[in-house]
Amino acid sequence: MVGDRLVVHDLVVDDECAVRVVSERTQAGEDASKVVRDAVEIGTRVLDREQAAANSEYVKTEFERASRELESQFTEKARLVAEHFGEKVDEVFGPENGQLARDLERRFGDGSAASVQNRVRELVGEALVKSREDLVRQFSAADGANPLADFKAGALESINQAANRSHATQRALLEKLAELQKELQALRDEKDKLEEIDAERERGTAKGRDFEELVAESVDALALRQGDVAESVGDQKGAAGKTGDVVVAVGACDGPPRGRIVFEAKDRKLSRPTAMAELDRALTDRDADFAVLVVPTEAELPAKLQPLREYNGDKLLVVLDAEDATGLSLEVAYRLARARVLMARGGEGVDGAAVHDLVERALASMEDVRKVKSHLTGAKTNIDTAYRVVDEMTLRVRAHLADVDALVFAGDPGEQAVPPDDQLEL
Known part of the structure; x- marks a missing residue:
């Protein structure tokens, strides 16, 4: 190294x-x-x-x-x-000779006088007996010591007053119901007469037919009575499109038509601009002089537009209710549109002032018809409401009486039990 x-x-x-x-x-x-x-x-x-x-x-x-x-x-x-631990556990938790088993037996065993449940049972029994005796003494007294004396007197007086008011109200309601039933019967008779007049036309309308077919048939029936010719053209293309479902040639049964009316059927709600544009297209596509928009209910009318009111001098809206056997609204709209077309064409024998006066009268009569129908609906609603009010008042009175009986008999177990609600007399 x-x-x-x-x-x-x-x-x-x-x-x-x-x-x-x-x-x-x-x-x-x-x-x-x-x-x-x-x-x-x-x-x-x-x-x-x-x-x-x-x-x-x-x-x-x-x-x-x-x-x-x-x-x-x-x-x-x-x-x-x-x-070591096993021995200690056996000493404490042994099932026979364990310290814990002996203590539990002494504290909770049924044969032990010092057991918890026996002591609790004795204390609860003593407290219940004392409380029951105190309550019986207090609520059995007829003097001021009984806290329910004034309450029972006041409750009985209130119940009697409520029963008297209920009887008076029921008598008034029954009298009113009798009058309403008479009015309803008269209205039903009138309705039956109107239904008999239009029964033949109703039988010709199939239940499963859609709204467009219903409008076409209704317009055709009106045109036939007026000497006009109605044609369903919903599937035929016009000048620019297929807008316009029914076209009426005014006076076509007697010679050349003196004008044309187009009917557009819509079973859904349109906005005001859309509805007006739809009627303008119908006038153009069908070369018509007047356009009528037909909807099934007032809910489908465009916003801020009223039925049987002219717009722009050549448009009209009307409601055709399939359940209305008379079809009066559609007939008024048809005749109003027909009169406007004849006046615009200067037909012979057409007095403009007279036509205007008659149109106003017809519209006023239609308003009366609408009011009568509204009263019919309101009368039925009032009758149903009156029956519900009477039932609710009866249940409340019976509940008050049951509460009074329960309070009166609560202190004496030997008193007669409260009868069922259906056996109480007002």
């Missing part, structure tokens, strides 16, 4: 592998001393690693041996501790 260097003199190595490697490297042009130096360095590192591995294996073996010894010692200690 020379400092941090290793010097080897006259070293002879007989290892066949070392001789072969040095020979091959020398033939390849490498320095023999460098090859030997590399072999020594590499071998030294290999020996160092082998020694480290041997040391690790030793440490591992020693650690495993120590672990086995520690585990054996811990197992023995754990067994001793478990046996």
Whole structure:
């Protein structure tokens, strides 16, 4: 050893592998001393690693041996501790001789006079007896000592007053109901007469027909009575489109038509601009002089537009209710549109002032019809409401009487039981 260097003199190595490697490297042009130096360095590192591995294996073996010894010692200690705790648990929690079982038997056993349930039963019984006696003495008194004396008197007086008011109200309601029934019967008779007049036309309308077909048939019936010709053109293309479902040629039964009216059926609600644009297209597509928009109910009318009111001098809206056997609204709209067309064409014998006067009268009569229908609906609603009010008042009175009986008989178990609600008399 020379400092941090290793010097080897006259070293002879007989290892066949070392001789072969040095020979091959020398033939390849490498320095023999460098090859030997590399072999020594590499071998030294290999020996160092082998020694480290041997040391690790030793440490591992020693650690495993120590672990086995520690585990054996811990197992023995754990067994001793478990046996000790088992003995203590048996002393306390043993099912027969345990301290806890003896204490529980003494505190909660039925045969023990000091048991909790027996003491609680005795205390509760004493408290209930005393409370019952106090309540009976207090509520049995008829003088001011009874806190319910004034309440019972006031309750009976209030119930009697309520019963009297209920009787008076019921008599008034029954009288009013009798009058309403007479009015309803008269209205039913009138309705039956109107239905008999239009029964033939109703039988010709199939229940499953859509709204457009209903409008076409209704308009055709009106046109026939007026000497006009109605044609269903909903599937036929006009000048620019198919807007307009029914076209009426005014006076076509007697000669050349004197004007044209187009009816557009809509079973859904349109906005005001859309409705007006729809009627304008119908006028253009069907080359008509007047356009009528027909809807099934007032709910489908465009906002801020009224039925049977003219707009722009050539448009009108009307409601055709399938359940209305008379079809009066559609007839008024038809005749109003027909009169406007004839007036615009200057037909012979048409007096504009007279037509205007008659139209106003017809519209006023239609308003009267609407009011009568509204009164009919209101009368039926009032009758149903009156019956409900009477039933509710009866139930409230019976409930008050039942509460009074319960309060009166609560203090005396020997009193007669409260009769059922259906046996109480007002």
